[in-house]
Amino acid sequence: MQTVTVAQYLARRLGELGVEHLFGVPGDFSLTLLDHMLADGRQQWVGSPNELNAGYAADGYARTRGMAALVTTFGVGELSAIDAVAGAYAENVPLVQITGAPPTAVAGRGALVHHTLGDGDFGHFARAYAEVTADGAVLTAAGAATRIDEVLATAVREMRPVYLAVPVDVATAPVQPPAAPLPVGAADPRAVDRFRDAAAGLLAGARSAVLVAGHLVERTGSVDAFARLTAAAASPVVTLTSARGAIDPGAPQYAGVYCGDLGAKRAVLAVDTADVVIEAGTLMADAVTGMFSHRDDPAHTIHLGVHAATVAGRVFEGVPFATALEVLTGLVDGRVLRRELPDVPARGPEPGETLDQAALWAHLQRLLPRGHRLVTDIGTTFWGAAGITLPAGTDVVAQPVWSSIGYALPATLGCAVADPSRRPVLVIGDGAAQMTVQELGALARLPHPPIVIVVDNAGYTIERALQSPQAVYNDVAPWDWCALARAFAPGVDLLTAEPGTPAELDAALAEAVRTPERCAVLHVRIHPLDVPAGLRGLADKYQGR
Structure with a gap:
C-alpha cells in the first residue's frame, strides 16, 4: 500500500x-x-x-x-x-x-x-x-x-x-493511510439500562414535566431527536439563551426563552410548576440563568450531558446525549405529561419614535428572514437578541459562557464558510467589533456575504449597565464604520448605510434582505446608556448580588 x-x-x-x-x-x-x-x-x-x-x-x-x-x-x-x-x-x-x-x-x-x-x-x-x-x-x-x-x-x-x-x-x-473509521466510543449498555430505570422511577410519580433545551441539542446535531422527544412528551418546552435553534418557535409546546426569572413569563411558569424538569444539554452558567435565578432542584431533575446522564442527583457515566434522548423518548411516549399553560402574552421590544435598542430589535424581529443565522456578541446585542421571537429555522450563535467580546465578527466568517445556504446576520457592538474588525475584509468578499449591523453606543455599554456608567474606561474612539468597510474591501460592491430613524433602519434592512449578493454594513448609533430590557434586569441582579 x-x-x-x-x-x-x-x-x-x-x-x-x-x-x-x-x-x-x-x-x-x-x-x-x-x-x-x-x-x-x-x-x-x-x-x-x-x-x-x-x-x-x-x-x-x-x-x-x-x-x-x-x-x-x-x-x-x-x-x-x-x-x-x-x-x-x-x-x-x-x-x-x-x-x-x-x-x-x-x-x-x-x-x-x-x-x-x-x-x-x-x-x-x-x-x-x-x-x-x-x-x-x-x-x-x-x-x-x-x-x-x-x-x-x-x-x-x-x-x-x-x-x-x-x-x-x-x-x-x-x-500508512487511514484504513478504518475513527474509534469514537459507544454507550455502556448497563449504564443505559440503569439510567432508563432511574428516569422511569422519577417520571412514574409525575403528572407534568418541562423540557429545558440547552446548547448541546444543536452542538451534537440532535435537533431532530429532540423534536421527537418533545412530540412524545407533549410537555412545555423552553430554550436557554444559548439554544435558540433547538426548537421551532412556532411549535405548540414552545413556551419561550428561559433565563431564570429574567426569561419569558410563560417560560418561567412552565419551569416553576413542573413536577419534573428535563434538562437536555444545559450548562447553567450565570449569563444564561439570570445570575442563577433559575430553578435549581436536583431531586426533581433529569439532566443529559455529553456522555453522562443524571437523575435526581445520581450520575450515570457512559450514556451519550443522543442515547439519553432516545431513552427518554421511549419512556414518555404514551404517558400523559401534557400540561396546558395559561396564555401569557409575549412582551417583545416595541419600536418608538427614536432609533433606540427597542426599535432596532423590533425591526429585526419583523424583517429577519427564515433560516438565517443571528450572530451576536455577549454585550448589549446578546441581550437584545434574547428578547425577540425568531422565525423558523433561525438560530443564534453566541458565546455566553466564555463571553469574550470580539468573538462574533470572526465567528460569522466561520458560519458563512461552513454553510453558505444560511446567511448570517451579525449584530455587534462597536467596542467588540473594534477588537476583531480586520475580518470585515474577508466577510465582504464571500460569495454569500452577511448582513453586518454595528451598534455604535460609543463603548462598552454592557459594562456601563453593570457598574460605573460614566467611567472613562468604558469609552472607545469613534470610527466611521461604513468608510472602514469600504477601506477593508476596495472594489467590492457593498451596501452601506447609517440609519438615524426607525424608518431609515427599516428601509436599510429591507434593502439588505433584498440584495443577498452584497455585504451590507449598517452603522446604527444608539445612546451610550440605552440597553435592552433583559440587560437591565441582569444589571439589577448584578448590582444586588
Whole structure:
C-alpha cells in the first residue's frame, strides 16, 4: 500500500469528519505542514489577519459542521489563538489546534531559535494548551497516525477542542493511510439500562414535566431527536439563551426563552410548576440563568450531558446525549405529561419614535428572514437578541459562557464558510467589533456575504449597565464604520448605510434582505446608556448580588 505523509494523513482524517477548510495564519514552522495538508485538495485555506480571529472563525465553523481545524505556527501563533480555543472548551465546541513546530532535533537539543522563550524548553506551549483542551500530543514519527486518531476521536467524543503539535520533520514522515473509521466510543449498555430505570422511577410519580433545551441539542446535531422527544412528551418546552435553534418557535409546546426569572413569563411558569424538569444539554452558567435565578432542584431533575446522564442527583457515566434522548423518548411516549399553560402574552421590544435598542430589535424581529443565522456578541446585542421571537429555522450563535467580546465578527466568517445556504446576520457592538474588525475584509468578499449591523453606543455599554456608567474606561474612539468597510474591501460592491430613524433602519434592512449578493454594513448609533430590557434586569441582579 502506498504511504502518505503524516500531514496528509491528518488532512484525510479531518476530511472524514466533515472539515473542508483550514483556518489560520501561516508561519515558517507550519509551511511544510500546510503544503502537505493542502496537497490532496481535501481542504481549502481560509487565512485570517491574526490567529485569534482564525480561532473564533474555526469555532463558528465547528458549531455548524461539528468539527474544525485551526493551523498556526509555534509559540507566537498558537498563543495568539489560545483565547479562542479556551472559549471552544467552555462552550463544547470540538476543534483541533494544529501547531507547526520546530524540527524534532532542534527541540531535542534545546536550540535558541525564534518563537521560543530563549530557555531551551520547547514544552511551554503544549503545557499551556493542556489546560484548555481535552487531549493533545506533540507528534513523533513513530506512532503519529495512532496519536492523531486518538486525539481527534477525543474531540468528537468529548465535544471539546484538542491540540496537535507537528514538528517540521514529522509532517513529512511516511505513514500508512487511514484504513478504518475513527474509534469514537459507544454507550455502556448497563449504564443505559440503569439510567432508563432511574428516569422511569422519577417520571412514574409525575403528572407534568418541562423540557429545558440547552446548547448541546444543536452542538451534537440532535435537533431532530429532540423534536421527537418533545412530540412524545407533549410537555412545555423552553430554550436557554444559548439554544435558540433547538426548537421551532412556532411549535405548540414552545413556551419561550428561559433565563431564570429574567426569561419569558410563560417560560418561567412552565419551569416553576413542573413536577419534573428535563434538562437536555444545559450548562447553567450565570449569563444564561439570570445570575442563577433559575430553578435549581436536583431531586426533581433529569439532566443529559455529553456522555453522562443524571437523575435526581445520581450520575450515570457512559450514556451519550443522543442515547439519553432516545431513552427518554421511549419512556414518555404514551404517558400523559401534557400540561396546558395559561396564555401569557409575549412582551417583545416595541419600536418608538427614536432609533433606540427597542426599535432596532423590533425591526429585526419583523424583517429577519427564515433560516438565517443571528450572530451576536455577549454585550448589549446578546441581550437584545434574547428578547425577540425568531422565525423558523433561525438560530443564534453566541458565546455566553466564555463571553469574550470580539468573538462574533470572526465567528460569522466561520458560519458563512461552513454553510453558505444560511446567511448570517451579525449584530455587534462597536467596542467588540473594534477588537476583531480586520475580518470585515474577508466577510465582504464571500460569495454569500452577511448582513453586518454595528451598534455604535460609543463603548462598552454592557459594562456601563453593570457598574460605573460614566467611567472613562468604558469609552472607545469613534470610527466611521461604513468608510472602514469600504477601506477593508476596495472594489467590492457593498451596501452601506447609517440609519438615524426607525424608518431609515427599516428601509436599510429591507434593502439588505433584498440584495443577498452584497455585504451590507449598517452603522446604527444608539445612546451610550440605552440597553435592552433583559440587560437591565441582569444589571439589577448584578448590582444586588
